[in-house]
Amino acid sequence: MSRALNDLAGGTLFGVALNYQGLLRNHLESFTQPPYQKPPVKPVLFIKTPNTRNADGQPVVYPKGVERLQPGPALGVVIGKSASRVSLENAMQHVAGYTIVNEFSLPEDSYYRPAVKAKCRDGFCPLGPELVPADQVGDPHALSLKLFVNGELVQENSTANFVRSIPQLIVELSEFMTLHAGDVLITGTPEGRVDVRPGDRVEVDISGLGRLSNAIVAE
Amino acid sequence: MKHARIRFQGQVHHAVVTAADSLTLADGRVVAADQVEWLPPATGSMFALGLNYADHAAELAFKPPTEPLAFIKSPGTYTGHNQVTWRPDNVAYMHYECELVAVIGKTARNVKRADALDYLAGYTVCNDYAIRDYLENYYRPNLRVKNRDATTPVGPWIVDVADVPDPSNLKLRTWVNGELRQEGSTADMIFDIPYLIEYLSSFMTLQPGDMIATGTPEGLSDVVPGDEVVVEVEGVGRLVNRIVSEAEFFASLALNNPAHATKEHA
Numbered sequence: 001m002s003r004a005l006n007d008l009a010g011g012t013l014f015g016v017a018l019n020y021q022g023l024l025r026n027h028l029e030s031f032t033q034p035p036y037q038k039p040p041v042k043p044v045l046f047i048k049t050p051n052t053r054n055a056d057g058q059p060v061v062y063p064k065g066v067e068r069l070q071p072g073p074a075l076g077v078v079i080g081k082s083a084s085r086v087s088l089e090n091a092m093q094h095v096a097g098y099t100i101v102n103e104f105s106l107p108e109d110s111y112y113r114p115a116v117k118a119k120c121r122d123g124f125c126p127l128g129p130e131l132v133p134a135d136q137v138g139d140p141h142a143l144s145l146k147l148f149v150n151g152e153l154v155q156e157n158s159t160a161n162f163v164r165s166i167p168q169l170i171v172e173l174s175e176f177m178t179l180h181a182g183d184v185l186i187t188g189t190p191e192g193r194v195d196v197r198p199g200d201r202v203e204v205d206i207s208g209l210g211r212l213s214n215a216i217v218a219e
Numbered sequence: 220m221k222h223a224r225i226r227f228q229g230q231v232h233h234a235v236v237t238a239a240d241s242l243t244l245a246d247g248r249v250v251a252a253d254q255v256e257w258l259p260p261a262t263g264s265m266f267a268l269g270l271n272y273a274d275h276a277a278e279l280a281f282k283p284p285t286e287p288l289a290f291i292k293s294p295g296t297y298t299g300h301n302q303v304t305w306r307p308d309n310v311a312y313m314h315y316e317c318e319l320v321a322v323i324g325k326t327a328r329n330v331k332r333a334d335a336l337d338y339l340a341g342y343t344v345c346n347d348y349a350i351r352d353y354l355e356n357y358y359r360p361n362l363r364v365k366n367r368d369a370t371t372p373v374g375p376w377i378v379d380v381a382d383v384p385d386p387s388n389l390k391l392r393t394w395v396n397g398e399l400r401q402e403g404s405t406a407d408m409i410f411d412i413p414y415l416i417e418y419l420s421s422f423m424t425l426q427p428g429d430m431i432a433t434g435t436p437e438g439l440s441d442v443v444p445g446d447e448v449v450v451e452v453e454g455v456g457r458l459v460n461r462i463v464s465e466a467e468f469f470a471s472l473a474l475n476n477p478a479h480a481t482k483e484h485a
Contacts, residue, residue, distance in 0.1 A: 040357045
């Protein structure tokens, strides 16, 4: 992790699930059935614990006994100043900048229960390669997001397809919990997660933010 | 020994509780308990257990889990002993949950049950409040229910492992305005502390300061602004909290913290 990223993004890692329109659409029918009963009303959130932090160029360990592992390309929003109950108009003033996040997870068969075992393993959240200040990113809602495995493009989407925009997320989260300077919002992984294996090189590219590269290694 | 983290005259201190009404700071000064602001005694991640008491699982009409149901809390939701927690306006049901908390003392990975207690710094108490209205069936219990600002009192202190000879036989009790509302025993836990340490550390590394909140027994009820809520775990601690309204909470933040004075109320 670059120095600036390390210093400025050391807070809580808040993940947002189901924040791509295509992904949500794929699940909408099942979300009217048990155990869900109805589609989510508020942002679907999770926490990546500090042990999941990892950096550009570092290995991601494929745990022993695990059948499938999936990268989760995502735009990371780094909070620059505390946000409690902010308005939509002012929400973006609380953003310091952006980085790439690869939110690794075991496949999620269900969204019903917290996904600690799937998402909170050591090193399952590479961030980087650097923090790009907000004023150097034109429109964060028009960024192309690409996942490469061993150089091959396997997943592609755009932040234009968010269910909730960045300011909308900041408003809805900061309504009940303060977002502190250094916290990171992982704004979601699009539909089409792929499996990776030990030996694979996994890279996430977001326009203007560079490329986050990690090798998968067996435990 | 009881280890507290407090603020005294604007400074954060580690302190040892040396008498019922006084603490000794690391520099040797002795201060009165009513002169300090109690802070959460640990600030790592909290792994909180849902449905870890058979009676409570039945109360909520669920089958007891076959694997621990753990969810995560981040430090912004913690508050200390003798602090306030806010009840949002226009909700129908906010309940307390008295819980024994195991505090991790050293890095734990692939720890076996038999060795689990060696990895503890000690025990504390938490009140794992929930706003039932906000439950949704996604990552349930979701962050809006369980990770709200200042809605998880923790403390007052950490008690040494050696001072709690049998953590599997402790009485848990909650009083609201002096009335006993919740009573149970850690003997009724489905997954005990050594099991939970083995389980969590089997797939991730637990860090010093991380906490495992072990779940709550039956006896939940609604609490409202003005209520004094006391949760106690026998031999560990008695944690006091007062419920305030949303307006009162945010007004007092603005008073105590100028940064909040200019903040907007959307």
